[in-house]
Amino acid sequence: MGGKFVGSVMICVVVTVSIIGGTMAAGVPGKPWSFGFNNSHNWWSRFGNKTQQEAKTIIVGGSQHWQFGFNYSDWAIKNAPFYLNDTLVFKYEAPNTTNPFQHSVYLFPNLWSFMKCDIKKAKRVAKATQGGGEGFKFVLNKWQPYYFACGEKNGFHCNNGLMKFAVFPMIRPFWSSP
Ligand SMILES: *[C@@H]1O[C@H](CO)[C@@H](O)[C@H](O)[C@H]1NC(C)=O
Ligand SMILES: *[C@@H]1O[C@H](CO)[C@@H](O)[C@H](O)[C@H]1NC(C)=O
Numbered sequence: 306m307g308g309k310f311v312g313s314v315m316i317c318v319v320v321t322v323s324i325i326g327g328t329m330a331a332g333v334p335g336k337p338w339s340f341g342f343n344n345s346h347n348w349w350s351r352f353g354n355k356t357q358q359e360a361k362t363i364i365v366g367g368s369q370h371w372q373f374g375f376n377y378s379d380w381a382i383k384n385a386p387f388y389l390n391d392t393l394v395f396k397y398e399a400p401n402t403t404n405p406f407q408h409s410v411y412l413f414p415n416l417w418s419f420m421k422c423d424i425k426k427a428k429r430v431a432k433a434t435q436g437g438g439e440g441f442k443f444v445l446n447k448w449q450p451y452y453f454a455c456g457e458k459n460g461f462h463c464n465n466g467l468m469k470f471a472v473f474p475m476i477r478p479f480w481s482s483p
């Protein structure tokens with residue numbers, strides 16, 4: 306009984322939404338519905354513009370920035386996919402008298418050193434003072450996995466502070482026409 310009632314309410318909602326949606330779509334002024342062949346070029350260029358997009362600029366950690374104890378693996382999963390030429394921005398304050406904590410950005414050469422937080426094998430791409438202001442920008446311009454971490458305290462921030470994540474930028478599905 307109850308289930309049936311809920312079911313019909315659901316159908317009602319779906320129908321209402323699609324009516325509203327249809328009305329809104331059809332009501333765009335000056336743009337009547339037309340699926341004629343002559344419109345196909347137009348449609349493709351619009352679709353292309355929409356999906357191809359500009360490369361994005363993404364702040365690592367969002368409002369949490371680049372700090373000890375935030376789960377960056379989780380952040381990377383939730384913010385995937387990343388695309389070629391997207392820019393990652395690492396924001397962190399340089400150490401000062403009131404804030405003794407410092408961070409940095411390192412890149413591991415492979416998954417194994419990333420998993421072990423083997424900072425000795427990693428390459429520093431930004432030092433402690435580079436995360437201030439607009440932040441440190443890193444462009445994902447190669448089709449390869451990137452293994453990021455904070456290199457501070459010989460891997461402690463990476464291991465215990467969760468300051469590590471991997472991204473593999475994807476190739477955008479559509480390209481802008483010349
Ligand atoms: C198709 O589009 C072209 C320009 O894009 C226009 O010159 C032509 O008249 C159109 N043909 C029809 C049948 O609408
Ligand atoms: C799509 O991009 C082309 C050139 O890049 C531009 O001329 C056209 O106006 C764009 N279309 C839309 C719907 O933005």
Ligand SMILES: *[C@@H]1O[C@H](CO)[C@@H](O)[C@H](O)[C@H]1NC(C)=O
Pocket residue numbers: 376378379382467
């Ligand atoms: C961080 O997030 C990942 C992915 O969601 C999860 O597997 C892992 O357990 C988390 N780590 C901690 C310490 O919460």
Ligand SMILES: *[C@@H]1O[C@H](CO)[C@@H](O)[C@H](O)[C@H]1NC(C)=O
Pocket residue numbers: 389390446477
């Ligand atoms: C990324 O940027 C470089 C340099 O601006 C450019 O040559 C390349 O075509 C771009 N790649 C993609 C996939 O957009």
Ligand SMILES: *[C@@H]1O[C@H](CO)[C@@H](O)[C@H](O)[C@H]1NC(C)=O
Pocket residue numbers: 398399400401402403404
């Ligand atoms: C020191 O860093 C903290 C946060 O990291 C910041 O709020 C504060 O303004 C900084 N102090 C100085 C003197 O730069």
Ligand SMILES: [Cu+2]
Pocket residue numbers: 372373407408409455456457462466468
């Ligand atoms: Cu750190």
